Amino acid sequence: MSAPLSPSPAAALRVVGQSLHLEGDWTTLRLSAVADEALALAPQAPWRLVAHDLTRLDSNGARLIGLLGDGGPPEGLDPRWQPLVTLVQGAAAEAPRSASPRRGVLHRIGERGLAPLASLRSLLTILGQLLLALLALLRDPRRLRWRETLNVLTASGAMAVPIIALLAFLLGGVLAYQGGIQLRLFGANIFIVELVTLTLFREFGPLITAIIVAGRSGAAFTAELATMRGNREIDALMTLGLSPVERLLLPKWLGLVIAMPLLTALANAAGLVGAILVADGLLGVGFETFYRRVPEVVAAQHFWVGIGKSVVFGMVIALVGCSEGMRARGDAESIGRNTTASVVQSIFWVIVLDALFSILFNELGW
Amino acid sequence: MDVPTPIRLRAIETRFGATRVHRGVDLEVRRGEALGLVGGSGSGKSVLLSVISLLKAPSAGELALFGERLDSAMDEATLIPVRRRIGVMFQQGALFSSLTVLENVMLPLSEHSDLPATLVEEFARLKIALVGLPAAAAERYPRELSGGMLKRAGVARALALDPELLLLDEPSAGLDPVSAAELDALLNTLRHALGLTLVLVTHDLDSLFTVTDRVAYLGQGRVLAVAPATELSESREPEIARYFGNARAARFRAPGGG
Ligand SMILES: Nc1ncnc2c1ncn2[C@@H]1O[C@H](COP(=O)(O)OP(=O)(O)O)[C@@H](O)[C@H]1O
Ligand SMILES: [Mg+2]
Numbered sequence: 001m002s003a004p005l006s007p008s009p010a011a012a013l014r015v016v017g018q019s020l021h022l023e024g025d026w027t028t029l030r031l032s033a034v035a036d037e038a039l040a041l042a043p044q045a046p047w048r049l050v051a052h053d054l055t056r057l058d059s060n061g062a063r064l065i066g067l068l069g070d071g072g073p074p075e076g077l078d079p080r081w082q083p084l085v086t087l088v089q090g091a092a093a094e095a096p097r098s099a100s101p102r103r104g105v106l107h108r109i110g111e112r113g114l115a116p117l118a119s120l121r122s123l124l125t126i127l128g129q130l131l132l133a134l135l136a137l138l139r140d141p142r143r144l145r146w147r148e149t150l151n152v153l154t155a156s157g158a159m160a161v162p163i164i165a166l167l168a169f170l171l172g173g174v175l176a177y178q179g180g181i182q183l184r185l186f187g188a189n190i191f192i193v194e195l196v197t198l199t200l201f202r203e204f205g206p207l208i209t210a211i212i213v214a215g216r217s218g219a220a221f222t223a224e225l226a227t228m229r230g231n232r233e234i235d236a237l238m239t240l241g242l243s244p245v246e247r248l249l250l251p252k253w254l255g256l257v258i259a260m261p262l263l264t265a266l267a268n269a270a271g272l273v274g275a276i277l278v279a280d281g282l283l284g285v286g287f288e289t290f291y292r293r294v295p296e297v298v299a300a301q302h303f304w305v306g307i308g309k310s311v312v313f314g315m316v317i318a319l320v321g322c323s324e325g326m327r328a329r330g331d332a333e334s335i336g337r338n339t340t341a342s343v344v345q346s347i348f349w350v351i352v353l354d355a356l357f358s359i360l361f362n363e364l365g366w
Numbered sequence: 367m368d369v370p371t372p373i374r375l376r377a378i379e380t381r382f383g384a385t386r387v388h389r390g391v392d393l394e395v396r397r398g399e400a401l402g403l404v405g406g407s408g409s410g411k412s413v414l415l416s417v418i419s420l421l422k423a424p425s426a427g428e429l430a431l432f433g434e435r436l437d438s439a440m441d442e443a444t445l446i447p448v449r450r451r452i453g454v455m456f457q458q459g460a461l462f463s464s465l466t467v468l469e470n471v472m473l474p475l476s477e478h479s480d481l482p483a484t485l486v487e488e489f490a491r492l493k494i495a496l497v498g499l500p501a502a503a504a505e506r507y508p509r510e511l512s513g514g515m516l517k518r519a520g521v522a523r524a525l526a527l528d529p530e531l532l533l534l535d536e537p538s539a540g541l542d543p544v545s546a547a548e549l550d551a552l553l554n555t556l557r558h559a560l561g562l563t564l565v566l567v568t569h570d571l572d573s574l575f576t577v578t579d580r581v582a583y584l585g586q587g588r589v590l591a592v593a594p595a596t597e598l599s600e601s602r603e604p605e606i607a608r609y610f611g612n613a614r615a616a617r618f619r620a621p622g623g624g
Contacts, residue, residue: 058528091495333464
């Protein structure tokens with residue numbers, strides 16, 4: 001199949017006393033037969049090289065021969081390869097052996113340890129820039145890039161409606177099912193309304209929305225900005241006297257801040273539908289009971305606590321997405337790495353903030 | 367010689383959707399020659415290199431490389447041995463951004479041969495030195511290199527497997543005159559020492575006159591003429607005359623002819 005075109009044999013070496021006889025094709029893909037042997041013989045260089053039976057030669061072959069010889073051409077070398085050998089030996093004299101400094105363990109531990117600080121610092125920088133841009137916007141609302149903001153609202157808000165509705169619906173069903181089994185044991189069926197509504201509105205609605213938005217939009221923000229960095233589009237914006245914060249970051253941030261509460265309200269509603277369906281079948285607590293009891297026993301503040309949290313989650317997701325994108329180096333690998341980091345960090349901050357909110361609201365008695 | 371012609375194109379047509387780029391390209395590149403490929407922007411030079419490097423399938427016509435009729439619909443097992451004999455330097459460099467220059471050059475070597483790692487590195491460093499990059503560039507990432515160094519790194523990677531055929535897309539575009547002249551000299555040296563067949567897309571008239579043996583002019587989706595650069599620059603074909611008839615050509619010819 002991959003038989004060589006030429007009938008000549010692969011590279012071979014013969015040790016004859018103090019000389020090495022080079023035979024066959026010394027070309028890149030046919031060198032493996034002699035590579036190990038040649039490397040073993042190289043430390044005893046210079047050998048006297050004899051090349052009468054050399055059938056073909058390329059630059060890599062010439063380099064390997066150079067490792068064995070004394071820098072001069074082998075004896076009996078076909079004159080048509082003379083220029084190649086000269087060129088390769090000239091270049092090899094300039095090529096350093098290996099210069100890569102190996103980094104110590106301590107160095108790497110230090111680097112790893114400082115990495116989170118660097119990302120925190122970038123987060124705070126972007127936060128500061130966003131707040132300044134927001135102030136400027138308040139002073140002069142005409143500076144709003146409403147077109148870009150609407151694009152973000154479409155891509156991160158409207159397009160996320162089906163997936164969020166579906167997942168929240170399922171989540172609501174699961175909540176009602178798990179809670180319902182317990183409540184039924186006590187004959188406390190009716191309390192399914194409080195259980196489901198409170199957990200959905202206060203916790204699961206905002207959380208599921210935040211997690212999906214972090215995976216969809218936060219990741220997209222990072223990948224977009226990191227790619228733009230790689231193409232130097234961000235530098236280009238700055239040289240044109242345009243602010244990347246105002247044009248790129250602020251619309252994303254505002255877009256998510258608006259989209260998140262709307263999506264959360266949707267998740268709450270869809271979750272409630274899922275819960276009602278299950279509660280009806282499992283506990284005989286149907287739509288009418290929910291319709292009557294929810295406004296009666298569940299204070300509106302629970303709904304607004306969840307919505308308020310979701311606004312903060314939106315800010316954090318957009319902030320992390322932008323910060324990771326802006327600090328990417330722009331090569332293919334860093335785009336992937338920063339996108340992953342963006343999602344993980346967003347979810348991390350969302351859960352940390354959620355815990356802090358729980359404590360806060362508990363103290364406030366909300 | 368009994369050695370087959372490296373490239374033979376017959377009535378090649380290519381299209382992107384409704385856009386027809388080539389409407390019957392006939393071209394033959396002889397073994398060991400350096401062929402220049404010129405033509406206006408958008409005339410399809412880069413696309414033609416993609417066809418030759420088996421990346422873009424022509425919609426009609428015949429392509430033969432090293433005497434073997436090929437089309438990119440063939441399975442990879444047939445195409446890979448042919449690809450190994452061809453080195454390509456892309457217009458945008460296309461170095462792998464997450465690898466250092468050294469790793470970029472080592473990649474084809476370690477993938478296509480079972481040579482020991484020390485030799486692979488040795489050979490890669492040789493290629494980096496051959497293209498005239500400073501030794502320190504080997505450990506750098508593409509984003510840390512200047513335009514001229516990127517071009518050289520691209521050539522080094524294309525040369526990694528010692529290809530018989532080297533395809534270069536505008537290697538000297540964007541280089542200062544000194545670097546461009548150095549690159550031309552480098553191509554000449556490499557070509558003669560390594561016995562390369564060279565296809566060179568370029569707008570640089572200096573390269574055309576100093577590196578190539580013949581120049582093919584691509585226009586209206588066809589090869590309008592193939593001739594040595596000096597001859598082609600005297601062509602009466604209006605489109606070709608306009609291409610060469612600019613001030614740069616005149617400026618070059620004056621001292622060159624005297
Ligand atoms: N991937 C692509 N999709 C659609 N059109 C393309 C693509 N690549 C090239 N073209 C078109 O093919 C034509 C030739 O392009 P190209 O070969 O890059 O020109 P040049 O001669 O300047 O290198 C141009 O009109 C270009 O718009
Ligand atoms: Mg091009």
